[in-house]
Amino acid sequence: MKTAIVLGAGMVGVATALDLQDRGFKVTLVDRRPPGRETSFGNAGIIQSESVEPYAMPRGIRELFDIATGRSNDVVYALRELPGHLGPLLRYWWHSEKGRHRAISTSYASLIAQAAGTHDQLIRRAGADNLIQRSGYRTLYRSTAKFEEGLRKAEEIRAAFGTKFRALTADETLAEEPGLTSAGAGAIHWAEPWTVASPGDLVSAYAALFEREGGTFVEASVEELRQSVSGEEWLVRTSAGLLNARHVVIALGVWASGALKPLGLNFPMVLKRGYHAHYASPRPLGHTTMDTENGYVLAPMRAGTRITTGAHLTLPGKPPVYRQLERAERAAGELMALGDRVEDTPWSGTRPCMPDMLPVIGPAPRHRNLWLNFGHGHQGFTLGPASAKLLGALIEGVRPAVEPSPFRADR
């Protein structure tokens, strides 16, 4: 019997568990919380097939000055915490150089090209179509100069990757989006992305499909991971007892680095915390919209209009800083009648970003039958099922649809 344990039931882990089950494995999925309650719960819910380039670190003097002086709402940080994550941040900065970023984007685009199709299969099988809107999303620009810059960039992306978009003047944006009271200089409508009315519920629906089709979900904390003496099996000590299987997959998102350390495996990440809050808007938007110059997203969701913020570079356990959310709230109030906050306390969660912006998908460097699937940064919700298919093929020993070498741990 082919057996596997998947650790972590976010979008990446649940999709991995389903893929392995489809390949005839008997799979146990483990998480200390119900599926999809952490980072995969709190994101902007965009299945971003347009996002062919991973999110690079700004390198322009002006942008860096804005971040350093706290003028940018895209990225905030505390100077005193910087030494704690300077190493991975510097590597991220190095990989963000134009030529290196272009090469990375080619690999990234090959994986993201599989995102919509792989989600689609799961959405249909899980009966989750009621959560999905397949009509794109928008990036809105406040100033003509930024709008023109955005359009130039969009044209480059279209030329390189065939990505579909259309430009909307401010009047056209307002006509198509009656919930907006102002549309700045205009917007780009990206045609291909899909948006999800409740990201956590989509993960739950995929997890329910996994269980319906024979998978086992164990709600327990993973405490220790070790190989059996024969080296043929993996043993996972959890708060609910000992589990064993031939293969183990680490899909623990931002917690993967900590889980791998005791095995001597070192995967430093750039930790980009984000926040969200919901608002009871009287006229919700029809499309998820990013207010580009103010670094936040407005997403119409079941729970209300969700504002999600950019990156707060901070260390685990540090208290929340709501500066970005408060600024976003003020900026959003200039675009629409936002309404009152739904919850008392905003949500926060951390994007697991690798310094070279590519997720780690493949075998662990030294341990047989230990598999890695984490580090999906800004697009793990999008990439979960596509990454699962790539890893599943590697575990089964068949040729994957995507070239695996750029994603290997020892790249």
Ligand SMILES: Cc1cc2nc3c(=O)[nH]c(=O)nc-3n(C[C@H](O)[C@H](O)[C@H](O)COP(=O)(O)OP(=O)(O)OC[C@H]3O[C@@H](n4cnc5c(N)ncnc54)[C@H](O)[C@@H]3O)c2cc1C
């Ligand atoms: C504000 C914000 C907006 C975003 N917007 C988007 C977007 O629009 N589109 C997009 O594609 N991506 C987006 N992302 C990124 C995306 O949310 C993440 O990349 C993705 O959710 C990562 O999924 P994951 O399964 O790797 O991790 P997670 O969803 O965090 O899952 C990891 C799981 O591991 C479990 N775990 C950890 N430690 C243990 C342990 N010891 N024992 C048991 N279980 C454990 C956790 O409980 C958790 O369920 C956004 C992120 C943020 C923060």
